[in-house]
Amino acid sequence: MSTTITSTLQLLERYDRPGPRYTSYPTAIEFHNGVTHEVYVERLALMNRAADAPLSAYLHLPFCEHRCAFCGCNVVITPHREVASRYLDAVEKEIDLLASHLPDRRTVSQMHWGGGTPTYYTPAQLGRLFERVTRHFSFTPDAELGVEVDPRVTSFEHLEVLRSLGFNRLSMGVQDFNEKVQEAVNRIQSYELTRDLIVRARELGFTSINIDLIYGLPHQTLDTFTATLEQALTLRADRVAAYSFAFVPWMKAHMKEIDVAALPPPETKLALLAATVDAFTGAGYRQIGMDHFALPTDDMARAVDTHTLNRNFMGYTVKSTSDLVAAGVSAIGDVHGAFVQNTKKLPEYYEAVGAGRFPIDRGYELNRDDEIRRHVITELMCNFRLDVASVEARFAIDFSEYFAPELEKLTASGESPVADRLLTVSADRLDVQPIGRMFVRNICMVFDKYLPSRTAGPKPVFSRTV
Ligand SMILES: C[S@@+](CC[C@H](N)C(=O)[O-])C[C@H]1O[C@@H](n2cnc3c(N)ncnc32)[C@H](O)[C@@H]1O
Numbered sequence: 001m002s003t004t005i006t007s008t009l010q011l012l013e014r015y016d017r018p019g020p021r022y023t024s025y026p027t028a029i030e031f032h033n034g035v036t037h038e039v040y041v042e043r044l045a046l047m048n049r050a051a052d053a054p055l056s057a058y059l060h061l062p063f064c065e066h067r068c069a070f071c072g073c074n075v076v077i078t079p080h081r082e083v084a085s086r087y088l089d090a091v092e093k094e095i096d097l098l099a100s101h102l103p104d105r106r107t108v109s110q111m112h113w114g115g116g117t118p119t120y121y122t123p124a125q126l127g128r129l130f131e132r133v134t135r136h137f138s139f140t141p142d143a144e145l146g147v148e149v150d151p152r153v154t155s156f157e158h159l160e161v162l163r164s165l166g167f168n169r170l171s172m173g174v175q176d177f178n179e180k181v182q183e184a185v186n187r188i189q190s191y192e193l194t195r196d197l198i199v200r201a202r203e204l205g206f207t208s209i210n211i212d213l214i215y216g217l218p219h220q221t222l223d224t225f226t227a228t229l230e231q232a233l234t235l236r237a238d239r240v241a242a243y244s245f246a247f248v249p250w251m252k253a254h255m256k257e258i259d260v261a262a263l264p265p266p267e268t269k270l271a272l273l274a275a276t277v278d279a280f281t282g283a284g285y286r287q288i289g290m291d292h293f294a295l296p297t298d299d300m301a302r303a304v305d306t307h308t309l310n311r312n313f314m315g316y317t318v319k320s321t322s323d324l325v326a327a328g329v330s331a332i333g334d335v336h337g338a339f340v341q342n343t344k345k346l347p348e349y350y351e352a353v354g355a356g357r358f359p360i361d362r363g364y365e366l367n368r369d370d371e372i373r374r375h376v377i378t379e380l381m382c383n384f385r386l387d388v389a390s391v392e393a394r395f396a397i398d399f400s401e402y403f404a405p406e407l408e409k410l411t412a413s414g415e416s417p418v419a420d421r422l423l424t425v426s427a428d429r430l431d432v433q434p435i436g437r438m439f440v441r442n443i444c445m446v447f448d449k450y451l452p453s454r455t456a457g458p459k460p461v462f463s464r465t466v
């Protein structure tokens with residue numbers, strides 16, 4: 001990786017621009033408020049017919065005690081525990097409502113609790129919420145049950161209770177171990193704290209432990225981040241997510257507090273990514289998709305070998321279920337060909353759920369062209385390749401005819417992903433090359449029908465691709 005840096009720097013100028021992260025296609029920017037409670041109910045009825053197909057489920061628990069300056073998640077910051085307690089009552093009602101619309105489809109193969117910080121709640125409260133889920137839904141024997149925990153507020157007791165409930169996966173925020181960086185982002189978290197929690201989680205039998213890192217934070221340099229990577233490697237997490245800092249102050253006003261002058265420039269950011277890839281692959285990790293790494297023993301590495309990695313709002317996943325139901329404020333479901341997003345506002349959420357209605361704010365119903373493009377983008381993002389024959393068979397299209405303009409853009413002589421060696425294109429395959437992995441978002445952007453209209457205006461919409 002490091003030997004290619006010089007040419008990569010030249011690519012920066014061409015490819016470092018605003019673009020989506022493609023946790024969905026179409027992206028959330030296309031969601032509109034024509035998708036309502038009624039639409040959701042119809043979709044759930046259709047979903048319910050596939051009684052034997054397992055579901056994915058996501059619960060959003062948005063509370064945190066303090067705000068990290070870099071945070072782009074949908075969070076509610078409050079030290080007042082009673083606010084969070086009221087929320088739990090409402091989520092339980094939403095789970096009941098969901099179950100009443102899915103009388104026959106009650107098996108879950110993948111459940112994730114995210115946030116915010118689920119372990120903001122007490123172990124007893126988490127147990128109560130879990131009981132509400134299992135009152136209606138059951139899990140497949142090999143179900144993945146994952147939860148996001150912030151080491152700063154997570155006790156051994158939290159871990160013990162979560163494990164006893166059946167959770168087998170943990171995801172922890174780390175971001176960076178350097179003190180100066182931690183101070184700049186208002187998140188002080190010692191290496192020892194994280195390490196002790198991981199050791200305890202392993203003793204308890206969690207089978208997959210993930211840590212999140214972010215590159216591109218204020219005051220990060222190649223030296224400081226290399227030290228963070230060395231410390232992170234000693235934790236031997238099963239999975240590592242190394243996110244590019246999405247700096248979106250126009251969407252998240254608190255990010256305006258970040259000193260822009262302290263942010264690493266794009267060439268440093270790219271060097272941080274290259275160092276991350278070198279560090280983890282050099283230590284035996286497999287690179288997964290755009291920004292993840294996994295030990296060869298982890299299911300995620302195996303999914304890469306079998307080309308079965310998938311991507312949804314929960315990130316990269318190894319289980320491909322057709323439908324994802326989501327509960328909680330701002331949560332996004334993917335149900336029978338439609339995305340549905342709950343309101344981000346707590347009062348609206350309480351009001352809707354209290355009245356026995358789904359708190360849907362907006363969503364999107366996919367058409368056939370969306371489905372085709374979604375498949376192409378997901379394959380490229382997850383598996384870094386596309387098998388033309390399988391797309392043609394799946395959607396009954398002639399690939400080169402259907403995507404003629406896109407193929408032209410990809411392969412144009414002079415400046416194009418193929419000319420820049422990011423990608424190879426043949427009659428039967430598209431293959432993202434190792435250097436192209438850093439720019440895979442740019443390659444996917446060529447297949448995004450909505451992007452030109454969304455990036456034409458003066459107002460920024462997406463974070464930058466590097
Ligand atoms: C919900 S948090 C994880 C759980 C817990 N709240 C914590 O912080 O430890 C999800 C992760 O998203 C990542 N993240 C948040 N804001 C981000 C941003 N603006 N750019 C890139 N990654 C971000 C962080 O790595 C964070 O750990």
Ligand code: SF4
Binds near residue numbers: 066067
């Ligand atoms: S603890 Fe996690 S969710 Fe909460 S503000 Fe920090 S990064 Fe965001």
